[in-house]
Amino acid sequence: MAKRIDVNDLNVYYSKFLAVEGVSINIEPKSVTAFIGPSGCGKSTFLRTLNRMHEVIPGGRVEGQVLLDGDDLYGAGVDPVTVRSQIGMVFQRPNPFPTMSIKDNVLAGVKLNGTKISRSDADDLVEKSLRGANLWNEVKDRLDKPGSGLSGGQQQRLCIARTIAVKPDVILMDEPCSALDPISTLAIEDLINELKSDYTVVIVTHNMQQAARVSDKTAFFNIAGTGKPGKLIEFNDTTAIFSNPEQKATEDYVSGRFG
Numbered sequence: 001m002a003k004r005i006d007v008n009d010l011n012v013y014y015s016k017f018l019a020v021e022g023v024s025i026n027i028e029p030k031s032v033t034a035f036i037g038p039s040g041c042g043k044s045t046f047l048r049t050l051n052r053m054h055e056v057i058p059g060g061r062v063e064g065q066v067l068l069d070g071d072d073l074y075g076a077g078v079d080p081v082t083v084r085s086q087i088g089m090v091f092q093r094p095n096p097f098p099t100m101s102i103k104d105n106v107l108a109g110v111k112l113n114g115t116k117i118s119r120s121d122a123d124d125l126v127e128k129s130l131r132g133a134n135l136w137n138e139v140k141d142r143l144d145k146p147g148s149g150l151s152g153g154q155q156q157r158l159c160i161a162r163t164i165a166v167k168p169d170v171i172l173m174d175e176p177c178s179a180l181d182p183i184s185t186l187a188i189e190d191l192i193n194e195l196k197s198d199y200t201v202v203i204v205t206h207n208m209q210q211a212a213r214v215s216d217k218t219a220f221f222n223i224a225g226t227g228k229p230g231k232l233i234e235f236n237d238t239t240a241i242f243s244n245p246e247q248k249a250t251e252d253y254v255s256g257r258f259g
């Protein structure tokens with residue numbers, strides 16, 4: 001079930017280095033939010049704080065609050081493994097397990113969570129997840145073949161199927177199309193558009209057209225200089241960010257006049 005995310009005054013550190021400072025943002029359920037901004041401004045770092053992946057990095061820590069439907073993800077007694085199953089993540093490079101079959105790839109996250117599942121339930125879940133990721137028709141006759149035998153775009157949709165299979169509330173994507181050709185990219189964009197009827201989706205992208213095409217809201221992050229923390233500069237409806245931004249830095253960035 002899609003849930004909302006509310007972030008209150010979040011600081012994100014790598015040991016002593018303050019990488020992202022003072023972010024407050026409200027992400028609505030069943031919407032697509034795009035994070036844009038120049039390289040190094042902290043988009044990936046901030047994204048990883050939304051499912052407690054940041055703290056996996058040695059020295060990685062946060063100050064502030066991240067609420068999932070009002071529950072503090074960083075509260076005492078909250079299990080980060082549970083958080084990561086509620087808030088799934090799709091990475092820049094498709095990362096299926098290469099020797100594992102397509103079917104087992106879809107089930108990998110479910111098994112990792114220790115969920116026991118009967119064979120027929122597993123088959124149903126595989127079909128449902130692959131259909132949800134718009135991949136079923138292309139792979140239904142080769143579910144037992146290795147995931148590495150798929151094209152890059154198919155592998156990325158397989159990773160999305162693996163994420164959906166654990167029935168998350170939120171799906172985070174960090175430049176999910178940057179390794180894909182334009183046709184596969186459009187397939188993923190169509191899929192994101194469909195996913196938003198069931199999930200809350202957050203996507204990092206360097207592609208302005210993509211942000212404009214897929215997102216309802218856009219957050220522009222920026223950095224004042226090397227060694228300075230990244231900050232959220234402007235957050236608004238995507239149409240406003242691209243046609244009528246309030247901040248000059250946003251306008252310079254979206255119109256390609258940056259740097």
Ligand SMILES: Nc1ncnc2c1ncn2[C@@H]1O[C@H](COP(=O)(O)OP(=O)(O)OP(=O)(O)O)[C@@H](O)[C@H]1O
Nearest residue numbers: 014017019037038039040041042043044045046057
């Ligand atoms: N594991 C790490 N240890 C220390 N510093 C890091 C680590 N990962 C990222 N950083 C630093 O944090 C800052 C933000 O990096 P991040 O990768 O979040 O930027 P980004 O906006 O995603 O950039 P890009 O668009 O290039 O992916 C940078 O100064 C980066 O060097």
Ligand SMILES: [Mg+2]
Nearest residue numbers: 043044045174
């Ligand atoms: Mg990044």
